[in-house]
Amino acid sequence: ATRLLSATCLLLLTWVNCSSVRMATRIQDVFTVGKLLALGLIIVVGLVQIFNGNFEALTPHVAFSQDRTPSVGQIALAFLQASFAFSGWNFLNYVTEEVVEPRRNLPRAIYISIPLVTFVYTLTNIAYFSSMLPEELLSSNAVAVTFGEKLLGAFSIIMPISVALSTFGGINGYLFTSSRLCFSGAREGHLPSLLA
Template structure:
C-alpha cells in the first residue's frame, strides 16, 4: 500500500483494522467454538452456560499465548499435530457422508431440495452470503505474514499455497455435503454444534469422537491465528505504525512476546464485549475491503515498476479476475446491507485520529518523547 499507492494512512488503517478488530474477532469466534464443543457433551440438552463458555475460551487463549511466547518450535509442532488431527476428523465425516450417499440417503442434496430457497433470492443477498461464507476461508492469506520464518520462501511459499488452498476447499466442500446427508438445512441452522448432531445421528456409540475432534481442530486454529496475527503486529511496529515495544522479541526465546500479548488482550476484550458472532459480518466486509485494496496495490506496482525483481510472480489475469469478483461483492453488499457495511467502514475510520497522533505527527514535543522512551524501556524489562 505504502509503496504502490503512496498512501501511508491507508496502509495504517488496514493494519489498525486487522490487529484490533479482524484477527481478534476471528480468534474469539474460534475460541468460543472450542469451548462450545468441549462443554456440549456436559450439557447435552441445552446450550452451554455463557460464563462457562467464556471462561474456558479465555483459559485456552491464555495457554496458547504462553506456548507461543515460550517457543516457536512448540507452537509449530502443536500446529502440525492438530492440523493432522483436524484432517483425520474431517476425513471421517466425509467418509460417513459418502457411505450415506451410496445407501441412497441424500434427499437434501437433490436439486428440488438443495435449491429450495426460503426467501426470494437477490444479487445483494448472494453477495452477502459470499461475505459470510468467506469467514471460514479467511486464513488463506496468512502464509504471507510468516514468510520471514519460512525456509526458502521463494520455493516453499508457492508450494504451500498450491497445496493448502485446494486441499481446504475440497475438504470443506465435501464436509458440507456430508452434513446434508444426515441433516436438513433447518436442523443444521438450529444445531448449536453441527458436528455433534452429525455424530449423534450417524456414529452411534462413537459419537463422542466428533466433539473431541472439533475441539482439537479449533485448538489448533487458535494457535495458528495467534502465530500469524502476532507477526503482522510485529511487522507493523517495525515499520513505525505501532508502538516500538511491539517490534521487540524476547532475547532468549526469540518470540514477539509484546505483539502476542496485544493480540491476546484484544481478543479477551472482544470476548467480554458481548455477542461476538454479530461482528462476523462487519469483519467479513473489512476483510474483503483490505484484500481488494491490496490487490489494487499489486496491479499498480506491476505497472509502475515492471522491471523490479520479483521472487514470486503471478499472471496479471489472476489479480484482475479477483478484483472484478471483489467489486461485485462489495457493491452489492453495500446495496443489500448498508448498515453492516457502514459499521465496517466506521470501524476502519476509528484509526484516523490514531494515525495522525501516533504516526503522522513526527515532531512531537520533547516532554512527550521523554514519557514514551522510559515507558517502553520499563515495559520491555518487565516482559523479558
C-alpha cells in the same frame, strides 16, 4: 466456567507463542491433523450414507425446494460465511520470515492449500446433506456435532471434542501469525520496541 476456560486457552497459547516458535508450530501441526481427521471421518461417514442410498437431500427437488428468490444480502452473507474456510491463506504472508525459501514455498502453499480446502469442505458439505435436511443444517449451532449425534451413535462425542480442538488450533494459528506481524513491525521501528 466457559469464560474462564476461554481465558485459560488464550493465555496458554499466548505463552506458547511467546516462548517457542517450534512448540507453536508443532501444536499447530497436531491440531491441523486432528481437524483433517475429523473432516475425513465426516466425509467417509457421509459417503457411506450416500452409497447406502441416503441422498434425498442432495436431489434437486429437495435441495432447491424453497420457493424464494435469493436477495443480494443473502448472497453476500453466503460468501462471508464461506470465506471463513479460506481465511488462513491471508495469514500465511505474515510468517514469511519463518518459511524456508519463501519465494518458492509461499506460492506453493497457496496453490496447494486453496484447492485442498475447497475439495475437503465441498465433500464435507455433501456428507452433511447425505443425512441432514437443509432446515436441520440451518437450525444447528454446530453442524458437525449434529451430524455426529445422528450418525455416530456412541462415538458422537468425537465431534464436539473435534470442534473444540479445531477452535483451539484456529486460535493458535491466529496468535502465531499475528504475533509475527507485531514482532516485525516493532523490529522495523513502526511499533514499540517492547513488541520485538
